[in-house]
Amino acid sequence: xxxxxxxxxxxxxNSAFLSFEAVYRLQHGETVxxxxxPSAVAGSQATRHGIxxxxxxPAKKYGIKTGEPTWEARQKCPQLVTVPPNYALYMFCHNSLxxxxxxxxxxxxxxxxxxxFLDVTGMPGADQPLELxxxxxxxxxKKLGFTVSIGISSNKLLAKMGSELKKPDAVSTLFPPExxxxxxxxxxxxxxxxxxxxxxxxxxxxxxxIGSLANCDLELLKYKFKSWGKLLxxxxxxxxxxxxxxxxxxxxxxxxxxxxxxxxxxxxxxxxQVLLSLVETVGMRMRFSGLCCRVIAxxxxxxxxxxxxxxxLKIQTPIDSTTAIYEYCKRxxxxxxxxxxxRHLGVRVSDLSPAVHIQLSMFEKEWEKQxxxxxxxxxxxxxxxxxxxxxxxxxxxxxxxxxxxxSDDASYPVMTSIL
DNA sequence: TCTGGGGTCCTAGGACCC
DNA sequence: TCTGGGGTCCTAGGACCC
Numbered sequence: 001x002x003x004x005x006x007x008x009x010x011x012x013x014n015s016a017f018l019s020f021e022a023v024y025r026l027q028h029g030e031t032v033x034x035x036x037x038p039s040a041v042a043g044s045q046a047t048r049h050g051i052x053x054x055x056x057x058p059a060k061k062y063g064i065k066t067g068e069p070t071w072e073a074r075q076k077c078p079q080l081v082t083v084p085p086n087y088a089l090y091m092f093c094h095n096s097l098x099x100x101x102x103x104x105x106x107x108x109x110x111x112x113x114x115x116x117f118l119d120v121t122g123m124p125g126a127d128q129p130l131e132l133x134x135x136x137x138x139x140x141x142k143k144l145g146f147t148v149s150i151g152i153s154s155n156k157l158l159a160k161m162g163s164e165l166k167k168p169d170a171v172s173t174l175f176p177p178e179x180x181x182x183x184x185x186x187x188x189x190x191x192x193x194x195x196x197x198x199x200x201x202x203x204x205x206x207x208x209x210i211g212s213l214a215n216c217d218l219e220l221l222k223y224k225f226k227s228w229g230k231l232l233x234x235x236x237x238x239x240x241x242x243x244x245x246x247x248x249x250x251x252x253x254x255x256x257x258x259x260x261x262x263x264x265x266x267x268x269x270x271x272x273q274v275l276l277s278l279v280e281t282v283g284m285r286m287r288f289s290g291l292c293c294r295v296i297a298x299x300x301x302x303x304x305x306x307x308x309x310x311x312x313l314k315i316q317t318p319i320d321s322t323t324a325i326y327e328y329c330k331r332x333x334x335x336x337x338x339x340x341x342x343r344h345l346g347v348r349v350s351d352l353s354p355a356v357h358i359q360l361s362m363f364e365k366e367w368e369k370q371x372x373x374x375x376x377x378x379x380x381x382x383x384x385x386x387x388x389x390x391x392x393x394x395x396x397x398x399x400x401x402x403x404x405x406x407s408d409d410a411s412y413p414v415m416t417s418i419l
Numbered sequence: 420t421c422t423g424g425g426g427t428c429c430t431a432g433g434a435c436c437c
Numbered sequence: 438t439c440t441g442g443g444g445t446c447c448t449a450g451g452a453c454c455c
Contacts (some may be wrong), residue, residue: 016455021449045420048421049424050423052422053423067423069422071422072421072422111454111455112454112455167448193452193454195453196453197452200454226430227429228428228429228452253427254426254427255425255426256424256426258424259423260422260423264420265421295447297448306421306422309450311448312448313447313448314446344423350454364441374436
């Protein structure tokens with residue numbers, strides 16, 4: 001290998017949510033391993049969250065796909081065992097894996113809850129990358145109980161594509177000279193960043209494999225896809241050079257919270273209440289991160305055809321007050337809503353900045369008092385649980401006073417046994 | 420009683436300024 | 438005889454990822 005070449009590993013947990021759940025259950029006396037039977041992690045159908053979030057390999061053999069409605073999956077496989085999602089458990093497993101990987105390199109990038117990049121250039125064992133990857137794979141399996149697929153290459157894109165080549169519990173290399181043999185025969189949809197829309201357009205152009213994309217005329221792609229075309233061509237040719245960086249993903253650009261309401265919302269008041277429950281969580285997350293926002297957005301998903309639309313506004317002075325954000329959300333909603341039944345509502349804040357030395361306008365000074373209340377409520381909720389303080393207008397509403405997020409550590413039983 | 424919830428980045432078009 | 442052209446900011450929507 002060239003001396004200035006990097007050595008990058010991509011570590012991908014196999015059927016992550018399902019594996020985490022399976023390991024947890026085995027450790028708590030369950031005798032059946034969910035990974036050995038047709039099973040899936042799925043949301044509750046009663047509350048209209050019924051989609052497949054992760055599936056076992058036996059379930060995959062029935063043609064069950066991640067993201068498909070649970071009822072549809074059951075038609076394919078009536079004996080499918082489903083378990084509810086447990087995000088706190090996933091975070092715990094994620095952190096455990098991260099700690100383990102830090103033993104092999106401090107250049108580590110969290111890519112998602114179940115994916116990591118590791119730059120092991122110059123680290124002990126890097127002269128034998130396959131052996132090193134197998135050591136990591138075995139250690140994870142032994143210490144944490146779940147399996148991973150590891151891809152090895154000289155950049156992140158190829159390492160990621162490499163980890164897809166063989167699973168579960170496997171290691172693959174995908175160095176540049178191996179691209180034509182290992183990557184080019186694959187369907188173009190397998191390329192990272194080729195989604196539904198791009199796949200459709202490429203197929204129309206007669207491009208069906210990663211290889212034919214790689215050998216397509218770059219100017220033609222630029223003409224058809226603009227800057228996207230260059231990226232597609234680069235990726236198909238294995239060209240990518242970003243660093244394994246812990247900071248790149250650490251700086252959050254926005255904080256959002258959204259929910260599928262378990263009934264169709266058909267009036268303003270109910271919609272406002274749902275928005276408030278979403279803002280409560282967003283506001284709390286902002287204040288915990290020490291951030292203020294300047295852009296506030298709401299989104300609406302129609303019940304009848306599941307289409308989305310959104311409305312946003314930018315304000316001059318950054319804010320982090322739940323009440324202030326809620327006022328803007330109500331306004332945005334009223335301006336945007338066409339009166340049709342709503343299935344899903346979302347709130348998102350962005351253009352974030354550190355919450356220091358904010359110059360308040362006269363108008364916004366009114367919210368200064370509110371800020372004191374926000375913080376007090378945050379602290380009580382942290383200490384006594386999210387349900388300890390709720391706004392009185394939720395009392396008879398049948399709605400949860402706080403939707404989504406933040407359940408992470410606070411309400412979760414300690415699980416030291418997993419390690 | 421049909422499709423979750425968390426993100427990021429890019430682009431087109433309008434408003435507005437010089 | 439009146440409409441050029443560049444730049445910035447903002448919003449809506451689309452694409453992708455897990």
